[in-house]
Amino acid sequence: MQGEVYVVNSGKGGVGKTTATANIGSALSLRGKRVVLIDADIGLRNLDVIMGLENRIVYDLVQVIEGVCQVQQAMIRDKLTENLYVIPAAQTRDKEAVTAEQVKELCDKLREDFDYIFIDSPAGIEQGFKNAMGAADKAIVVTTPDVAAIRDADRVIGFIEAAGLTKPQLVINRVRPGMVRRGDMMTTEDILDLLSVPLLGIVPEDEHIVVSGNRGVPVVHDSKSSAGEAFRRVAARIEGEDVPMLKLEVNYGIFTWIKRMVGFKGPVGAKV
C-alpha cells in the first residue's frame, strides 16, 4: 500500500479547514478507506474537538517526532468509523518544534499502512504551513466566498504551485445560495476565475455544521445535512469518481417571500 498525502490549507483562518479535514477524512473512511488525519496546527489544536476525541489524547505529534512515543501510540482511533485515526497536535509547544523533513518522514512511514493521510495545516504562510506542505503530494485549499479569504487563498495557491506540488484543488465553503442569487455573494464562476484552480467541492452554509461541532460528530454522519452531502461528494471525487456538484437551491416558500417583502432577512439554507 502506498497512500497519498494531502495537505489542507486556506491562508485565512476560520474558513472551515479543520471541519473540512475531519469531514473529508470521515467520508473516505465511510467508503472503506484507511485514513489518518494529522493536526499540524501546533499550539492551536482543534481537530480532536471537531472529531469528539479530545478525551482520548495521550501523546501528540511533537512527541512522536521527538521519539517520546511510537506513532501508533499517538494515533487515536475514531469512535464512529473504522480505519480512521487522528494524530493530535501538541497544545503547549510552538510551530518551530517540528521541521518539514520530520513531518515528511512521518508521512512516508504512514503511507505504508494508509490509503490517505490528511494534514490539517495551520492558517497563514509561516513555518507550520511549510511543514505541512513539505510532506504533501497534493493540496486542498479551503476558502469562503468573501474577499479576505479568497485573497489569502490566492497567496497560498501561489506558494503551493511555486513549491512544485500539483495544482491545488479548491473547496468553497459556507456558500449561501440566497445571497448568491441576490448578487451579494460571489458565484463559483467568479471565484474560479480569480483563483484558476480546479474545483473539488462546494459546501453550503449549514446549521448542522455547528451542531455537529458541538457534539463532536462530523456532519458526514448526518444524512439530512446538505454540508454532509457536499463533503461525501468531495470524498467521492478524491476517489476519482465523476460526481456532479451539489445543486444549491433556495427554498422560497410563500411565507419566506412575504417575510422578505416586509424586511425580515432570516437565514437562508440550501436543500439537496
Place this chain on the structure above:
Amino acid sequence: MARKAPSIADLREKVKQSKALDNVGGMVKQVFEKKEASRENAHSRLKAVMLQDRTTMTAEALVDLRNHIIVLLANYVSVDRRRLEMDIKQSGESLVLTANVRVDLEPQEFNVGGEGEFEERDWLLSPKRTAALRRDLMDTVGSYMPIYPDSAEVREEHFSAYVMVYTSLRIADGVGFDEKAEREMAASFLSGDF
C-alpha cells in the same frame, strides 16, 4: 377668512398617513428596485488586488504597465482600451502575464455563417509583424519586471464579428510578498483609483 390652524390630532394623523405611505413605498421599491450587485464589486476589487499580490507591483505601476501595453498594441491592431484584459497568474513555477484584446471588425468583414463559423480571412498580424510585436512586448514588459528571454507569445483567434489577440510572457522572479506594495494597494483603494 383666516385659515384654521391644524390641531395636534390632525398633525398626528398626517404623520401616520405619511409613514404608512413610506412603508408602502418602501415595499414597492423593494420589489422593483434593482440594487447594484455587491459580488461584482468584490470580484473586480479582488482582481486588482490579486494582480498586485502576485507581482509585488504597486497599483500605480500596474496601471502604467497596462497603459503601455495598450499603446504598444495600438501600433499593431485597432484597440479599444476597455477591452484589454490583463492578468497575471501562476503557471507551474513561474508567473505568466497575459494581455488579451478583442478587435472588432467592420461589418463588411463579418462572416455570414454565424457565430463560430467563418470563411478564410487574412491574419491581422503577418508573421513579420507578430515577431515585431513579440520583441516590443519583451522590451515594454521587461522594463517593469524581469521576464524570461524569448517567452513572449502572440496568437490570434478569429470569430465571426471580431478577432481575439492573445499575448503572454513568463515573469522570472516568481511569487513574492512586499509590505510596501500592500500599503500602497490599500491607499489606492481608499482613494478610489481601482
